[in-house]
Amino acid sequence: MLSSSIKRSICSAARRSAVGAAQRAPVSLRLATANRVVSSRTYASKVVQFTADSYPNVKRDERFSQLEDKDLEFFKSILPETSIIQDEGDLLSYNEDWMRKYRGQSKLTLKPKTTEQVSQILKYANERKLAIVPQGGNTGLVGGSVPVFDEIVLNVSNLNQIRSFDSTSGILKTDAGVVLEVADQYLAEQGYIFPLDLGAKGSCHVGGIVATNAGGLRLLRYGSLHGTVLGLEVVLPDGRIVSSLDALRKDNTGYDLKQLFIGSEGTIGIITGVSILCPSRPKSVNVAFLGLESYDAVMKTFVKAKNELGEILSAFEIMDVNSQILNEHHLKQSHPLEDKHAFYVLIETSGSNTTHDEEKLNTFLESAFENEIINDGVIAQDETQLKNLWTWREGVSEASQIGGGVYKYDCSLPLEHYYKLIDAVRNRLTENGLLGETEEFPVIDAVGYGHIGDGNVHLNVAVRRYTKEVEKVLEPFVYEWVSEHKGSISAEHGLDFKIRNSTILDKRGRDYFVQKAIVFTSQDTEYIAAARRGGSIQIYKSCYNSNWELIYVYGNNLNFGNDSEDHFVSLIYRDDCLHSCSCLGKVVIQNLSPILNENHTNDLSLLNYLSISVASPVSCFKLHPLHRWVAISGGKDREMEINDFYALTHFWKMKHTSSIEDLYLDKYDSDTKWVQDFLIIEATSVNSKHMNLVVASKFGKLMCFDTGVSMYPLDSLDIPVNKMFQLDDFKILCLDSFNNMNLINLRNFKVEQSWNDIETGPLASIDLQRESNGDFLLAIGGKDSIKCYQLEPQFNKYKVTPLKKFNMKKGSICSSISIITT
Template identity: 50%
Template sequence: MLNHLSKLVSNRYIGTTICSKRCYTTFKYNKLNDKDIEEFKSILNNEETLLIRDKDDLVSFNSDWMKKYKGNSQLLLKPRNTEQVSSILRYCNERKLALVPQGGNTGLVGGSVPYDDEIILSMSLMNKINDFDPVTGVVTCEAGVILQQLEDYLEPLGYTVPFDLGAKGSCQLGGNISTNAGGIRLLRYGSLHGNVLGLEAVLANGTVLNLNSTLRKDNTGYDLKQLFIGSEGTLGVITKVSLITPPKPTSVNVALLACDSFSSVKKLLIQAKTKLGDILSAFEFMDRGCIDLVLRHQPLQEPFSEKPKFYILLETSGFNETHDQEKLNEFLEYIMEQGLTVDGTVATDSKNQSTIWKFRETITESLGKEGAVYKYDLSLPIDQFYELVEVMRLRLGSKANVVGFGHVGDANLHLNISTPNQKYSKEMINLIEPFVYEYTSKHNGSISAEHGIGLMKKDHLHYSKTSSSIQLMKLLKNSMDPNHILNPNKVLPF
């Protein structure tokens, strides 16, 4: 298995190799054999449905959501509990069998699919919600719980999940945490580094690390759980989590605002933070290209009579309807008086709010209908936030359609480049990379705001991290997973 000694390694896309930068890896893995299969069967109590070997059944697990990356795994294991995960990892570590932990497989950087023929460790059956404390709002559950499942569980209790993602119907909490997923609620509730109170993780050698505290304050030594948040399954497999959940707002308003310049967008953000304060829950940005894209592929109507260059989707959420609407109305009156918006609409009922949100939520789906999509998730200073989109349009010309959207409230740009060609092109990649990363680094940004590094960006990590930081990361990896069996060829450039 993964006999990569002296083997050329490169980023692998379906149908083509698109990364010209290659590196060598010095980690040797053993091939899966019949004895290994029997051992895994024993660990899984001889439940045949928990061990998948059929090639056709493995297709969806070997390919990512965008059909961009493809592995060649011959085996998928579906443990039911932490003990089985521990036994599997212990055995794989002793045998030097590589594996890739997989949640809902909704990632966009190739982090959740095999690079080659690693064993896939699916967490889908570890999907129990174990406990909820209505006083503290802390929920404890297994890593395979789907985000929407948790939202549905919390709603009748008067609580909500502190993050929201487009893939919430299939993504799993363990995957969300291992990639430090962001989403539209980060502006209001912060990142998972603050909302995860504790977790349980299994190390490469099978050791179960119980860090599953439900305390908001625990100042005893190193905060080890933080190592696993955003490490993409390279340091351990998350099996359980304790998450703080906020009360679900009872008063929600959604506004779609139109601007004729990005300067107005920036001024709108300042005023929204100032005048709406703690009821501001989302400040999403879309350019006109995104609106055109959605209108081509979705049953939606042109939102305004004019076609301005920029659109802001603003959401407030609180607990006093009268108070919240008064604050929103004062804000809207002010920005109209100042000429910061050229048009706008407000929705207070759920049906119209859902319609407005579809302009933002269906961008990715609509892009997928255009052809091959090259997606870049970046953090940039607000002054350079949209400049990169314009630079890329000039750079690529008629070869591609370039659109920009994202969480402008926390300076997270989603740069998306689509081509009519359904296959990913090495020529197009060379036009985009490393230029996008160089631009981001030059302006002190981050090459990954919320999607992670995975396979796609591991050789570009130096654009956001210093050599000493990368060396320390490698030291941690080598110490916690000396045989490199966990998600090899991801995150770090070895």
């Protein structure tokens, strides 16, 4: 412990013997002396549920064949009996993931010993359409290395030979199944070090860390695998072998294909060999374990360490106090620091000159202590103590799951938001009554730790048991929070089953902003539907407790694909059905009854939905007010059409009933041929084809139609319109993009009242709601802010009063706005 009772500093003598330190420095230094505990995997007693049962919406792809006797005969012809595992008990460790959260149903594990055997297996499986799951050390944290159904497990642990090492260049060539710690120990004998280190180094494979592009503890010093891997040997799905193991450090004669396989997680080929550049092993390694009282102090320490330790800084790890409490319980040891601190930092330096490195580290620590940036700390005095201090960082992952299980999230965030994620998740779990100290609470705690040097934060939610309630509170909240704060939902753990099954975000998730949002009520419960760019729709339940919060209910992706031009133009709720329409004319009607029921399951197969195409492009889409299967759409070229979507038993069909071909717009500029907005002023329940429409074209024309009389307008008015609302039977409110608002009397089709200071803007989203007292509330969301106005009827006119302006984050645009009345 760094005592402040005599002098708030660390002197250089602290790195010498205890006697020398006592004689030369008025600072007491408590050293961690216990040997490192190599913990075994300890779990609460439980049977892991099959993944297919936990996620019933995930279905087996029927294109893949079932395993047959002839398949077993083939595999027995190329592999020895000891490399074929069929016993149910022996298969369990290959079917279950490391966290015991996912469990497959594979009946066969193959353990080839050569690249040629891997090639034969994949060639045969490709021809027979047998599903294969590549597996290494099975230390993955997102369910990507175990089967979901009856896939064959191809485990590479028998490909475990070091092929060669060049002690001059430092280039190691090795089989993919070599354990990371074994490779590092081999290199240590040669005076070199593997350029990556992990807490799971005793189990994970070299091929696995490359396939997942693992970052590890020392990325700050040695960089990512994209830079250190020189070549790969890969077996493609059809059995072809592609090798670049003899690649040079500099070679620009073609595409660098190995980069495709680094981080591909076995989806496009199985890595069987790795060539990697290894740096010389540091002759001097120092580790300091520090206690700090705030995240701001952590940031100051990091900046100071980069500036003052420079080239010898090899690791800068952060842990919060809750992670250390869990770890202390797990390791059953006394913590290196006697007092509790909000945050802990582990700093490692590595270099070639012991005296130089020690002096540099001590000078840094002394200054940080004197400036009151750090509050406490210990420095390892020998190799045993160094390993022991690393245990308090590396043991957090395992300590998080000993209580029953853990939800792990591996994110990258800008450092300003780094720890805010942990606070946000802990608060959310507490507010939902899920986190507590007794058995009734499923969540033990939410802890944070990670690599400050590369912005990688690990969020571990330690639980007593896995429950759907906890999962619904966490997901998609974590993914959306990270996306909102410009982060990545996967920094180094991969994007396998867990995240891909979430249907929330993909690699471009941060760009999938909300385009349309509506508020609707079902069974006295208020919901919000959000339609995002790219085709995904999420349903949230509104909850009003001490504050307002949204609880995720359901998510689906309508698969707009890679067409960047497609986007949502309309989102409508009617009679438990959600209607959406895209600008390319894709109309989807989803029956939400199963999920709006409080006792709904996650079985999405209960969700009936209909997909229809209407003439495109579409700029406006609305439903008939009296006929739920009649829709009116407007756009360009074809202009407007009325469609009748009718259901016959369990089948839905589309019936074209009438169209408005021209709208009498040929004589106007081509821009005016876009339908900007329209209102259904009067409609009958007898004839769905007959209705009165007020149609606004883009940039300047307002027209009135009677669809039962003519395709041509009955009346028109030259006025720019962006959005329209009906106030009563004969008056509509029109807003343009130039801060103007006009009241139109439909009896004579003339402007009755105007306002020119409404602050709309060209990208404004607008909503209007009638209040109980007869007034109207108008909300306009544009760039950087949202403005609210009150419209109060006074005799034959309206009085407009500004109410409030809400500032948004600078540079943001309100793409959709809905007024919620409570």
